[in-house]
Amino acid sequence: RVQVAVSGGGLVQAGESLRLACTVSGLTFDGYVMAWFRQGPGKEREGVSCITRSGGSTVYSDSVKGRFIISRDNAQNTLYLQMSSLKPEDTAMYYCAVGPSSLLMPSRGLQAALYDYWSQGTQVTVSS
Numbered sequence: 001r002v003q004v005a006v007s008g009g010g011l012v013q014a015g016e017s018l019r020l021a022c023t024v025s026g027l028t029f030d031g032y033v034m035a036w037f038r039q040g041p042g043k044e045r046e047g048v049s050c051i052t053r054s055g056g057s058t059v060y061s062d063s064v065k066g067r068f069i070i071s072r073d074n075a076q077n078t079l080y081l082q083m084s085s086l087k088p089e090d091t092a093m094y095y096c097a098v099g100p101s102s103l104l105m106p107s108r109g110l111q112a113a114l115y116d117y118w119s120q121g122t123q124v125t126v127s128s
Contacts, residue, residue, distance in 0.1 A: 047110025
């Protein structure tokens with residue numbers, strides 16, 4: 001059974017940093033594209049970032065580009081999202097998702113419908 005567990009959310013002030021981690025079990029982690037999504041209050045779900053199996057290619061939404069870094073440790077079956085210079089508009093529930101073995105980047109990388117397994121959310125709240 002595939003299990004996707006996320007941790008690392010919390011309450012921070014604007015300008016601070018936070019790191020999310022996502023651990024996957026039940027499948028061969030390095031065989032899948034991974035991604036982070038978020039859903040803010042009253043907003044639709046938004047793709048934040050994705051990363052290819054080897055970590056050699058990444059995609060970021062315009063809203064986080066230059067501030068967030070996605071990475072993965074295939075030996076530890078773990079995906080990370082390092083978030084810096086956080087803004088109040090980054091406040092959202094963040095989700096980790098397991099995708100297919102490959103995706104056309106960047107056009108399809110952040111399409112939620114292409115991801116099969118999802119974590120529970122972790123809340124990130126940024127105060128001004």
